[in-house]
Amino acid sequence: MEKKFKRVIPDDIRVEDLTPLNISCGSTKCNEDLHCFSLKKSALRKHDSERVCYQCGTDLIEWDRIHKNDIKDAKFIFKSMKNELIRHVFWHTPIEESALEFAHSRGKFELRIKAGKLLKTRIGKHNAFVDGRQTPLSGKEIISYAQHATATCCRKCLEAWHNIPQNRVLSDEQIEFCTNLVMLYISERVPNLKDQGVEAMVQLKK
Numbered sequence: 236m237e238k239k240f241k242r243v244i245p246d247d248i249r250v251e252d253l254t255p256l257n258i259s260c261g262s263t264k265c266n267e268d269l270h271c272f273s274l275k276k277s278a279l280r281k282h283d284s285e286r287v288c289y290q291c292g293t294d295l296i297e298w299d300r301i302h303k304n305d306i307k308d309a310k311f312i313f314k315s316m317k318n319e320l321i322r323h324v325f326w327h328t329p330i331e332e333s334a335l336e337f338a339h340s341r342g343k344f345e346l347r348i349k350a351g352k353l354l355k356t357r358i359g360k361h362n363a364f365v366d367g368r369q370t371p372l373s374g375k376e377i378i379s380y381a382q383h384a385t386a387t388c389c390r391k392c393l394e395a396w397h398n399i400p401q402n403r404v405l406s407d408e409q410i411e412f413c414t415n416l417v418m419l420y421i422s423e424r425v426p427n428l429k430d431q432g433v434e435a436m437v438q439l440k441k
């Protein structure tokens with residue numbers, strides 16, 4: 236079961252060459268300070284804690300602060316997430332032309348509505364509890380990029396980063412929080428979309 240997540244990227248592949256297609260949620264490149272903080276029993280066995288990188292045991296995330304799920308603290312949340320290999324790649328990978336075109340044709344207002352609906356069907360409902368492939372790793376969907384980057388792609392990532400247990404239907408408030416994270420990612424990666432200010436209607440902390 237656990238095996239399919241163990242994808243240590245070979246040393247001769249540079250981080251810059253990693254794309255959404257050659258990594259998975261459990262990928263690590265610990266020697267370059269890019270880890271995986273997914274909750275794993277093996278981390279507990281090996282390192283006495285699930286809240287560390289399961290490969291190398293590094294403990295560098297301020298979980299108490301992250302788990303407040305305070306959208307005003309999004310900058311800190313995103314900075315912390317970039318220590319994880321899969322998030323790092325989705326924050327830095329070039330976005331496909333078709334995804335950019337899609338984002339521009341819709342604008343933030345429409346994207347926000349679509350993101351809320353997608354989050355609800357992909358990760359919000361009962362049938363989303365079993366971790367699957369509910370969020371594609373590539374393609375023209377800008378919202379999918381955003382979900383992987385912000386750990387709102389599946390219930391395992393949601394549990395690790397946002398401390399929301401897997402066996403629960405998401406509340407409207409939780410969907411709103413996830414939608415705001417997605418929209419902040421889109422605003423940063425695709426500047427100059429129409430409908431400025433619709434990303435997260437809060438003042439972010441520095």
Ligand SMILES: [Zn+2]
Nearest residue numbers: 265270288291
């Ligand atoms: Zn590590």
Ligand SMILES: [Zn+2]
Nearest residue numbers: 260388389392
């Ligand atoms: Zn995930």
